[in-house]
Amino acid sequence: MSPPARRESLAQLEALIAALKAKGIVSEEELAARQASTDRASPETGARMVARAWLDPEYRALLLRDGAQAAERMGVSMAGAPPLGVLEDTAARHHLVVCTLCSCYPRAVLGYPPHWYKSFAYRSRAVRDPRGVLAEWGTVLPEGMEIRVVDSTADYRWMVLPMRPAGTEGWSEDQLAAIVTRDALVGVALPQQPAAAAA
Amino acid sequence: MSDPDRTPATHDMGGVPRFRCTPVERDEEPPDAFGKRVDALRQLLAQKKLMTVDELRRGIESIPEEEYLALTYYERWLRSITTLMLEKGVVQAEELR
Structure with missing residues (x-):
């Protein structure tokens, strides 16, 4: 199986998303919508x-x-x-x-x-x-x-x-x-x- | 392959001898929550014209070989996306600590 992402990668992703959210660039709703549409393919x-x-x-x-x-x-x-x-x-x-x-x-x-x-x-x-x-x-x-x-x-x-x-x-x-x-x-x-x- | 100009870049894997005897691991699991979230973020940033697929690839392909081989697929994506957002000044390094 492919190994899970490292703990520091999970933290890095959330830090990046938090910084982008703080600037109004992305929102949790947009991320969820993108993921849902990708999941449908x-x-x-x-x-x-x-x-x-x-x-x-x-x-x-x-x-x-x-x-x-x-x-x-x-x-x-x-x-x-x-x-x-x-x-x-x-x-x-x-x-x-x-x-x-x-x-x-x-x-x-x-x-x-x-x-x-x-x-x-x-x-x-x-x-x-x-x-x-x-x-x-x-x-x-x-x-x-x-x-x-x-x-x-x-x-x-x-x-x-x-x-x-x-x-x-x-x-x-x-x-x-x-x-x-x-x-x-x-x-x-x-x-x-x-x-x-x-x- | 002693001529350095003829050694393919790490990501250029077609036919490389290193994996010639490695069976293909038939992992059928869908991406995990981390992978799907990185994937969704990449799409959103592309949609907002903050990065392109070619920029994503340039970021992935410039990861040093040792790390390229050690990181998982979506970890390589995250590394590239983070580098791009820093390079473009969309986020600052201190915001990511």
């Missing part, structure tokens, strides 16, 4: 975007052309957020997203980045040994499949459009969205096969 949005793209060719084209606009279509505000690129997996190519420099992540559609995405091991190894990293998730790609690792940056964020698993014919958008996990949207996992999902 979740990978369910990204999952729904993928599910809709699997069902609706027009939406799929929009998603691949302009991810931010496709997110807005789901009612998510992308105002002030960097552009969102969407990487289309194919039978020949799998995509994996990392931010080697820090933790850039499409937070509007995936929520807070998990600790492991920000970890030194993931940041360094995703580009050096992507298959080894995927294996830690139990993700084994068919032999010969290319992996393209894409670096998210402060100015451009990425998510993956995975392939729709066989055996999901006739599924509704809700059913499809339920098998698209956060890990699948980053590329460390694949959407679960229906047999596994039903088990």
Whole structure:
């Protein structure tokens, strides 16, 4: 687990906030409102975007052309957020997203980045040994499949459009969205096969 | 990598050998209360045009290596935000003691 913040860091944060409050720059209400709106963002949005793209060719084209606009279509505000690129997996190519420099992540559609995405091991190894990293998730790609690792940056964020698993014919958008996990949207996992999902 | 010009900066972690054999720790906990509060503060200060993401990164990336590796993620953010607010004269050092 990531260690808790040191006691002196907690004190430093409260001292900084107190000084900013004293100058009328921030208030407790504003902090609470920001946190609440950040807490509301979740990978369910990204999952729904993928599910809709699997069902609706027009939406799929929009998603691949302009991810931010496709997110807005789901009612998510992308105002002030960097552009969102969407990487289309194919039978020949799998995509994996990392931010080697820090933790850039499409937070509007995936929520807070998990600790492991920000970890030194993931940041360094995703580009050096992507298959080894995927294996830690139990993700084994068919032999010969290319992996393209894409670096998210402060100015451009990425998510993956995975392939729709066989055996999901006739599924509704809700059913499809339920098998698209956060890990699948980053590329460390694949959407679960229906047999596994039903088990 | 003996040429100092070719040694990547600490934060430039893509492919560095140091973590080559370190498994990815699959920590799925959401940020703790401290992390969420730092995160909210960063967003508020950006919204109020007191700092940018690039300034946050510059502050994080200039933390000396030993501390960079020892601090938690949101501790690095707090360090950068505090440095920026002091540099810009938004707060004074004596107010933070």
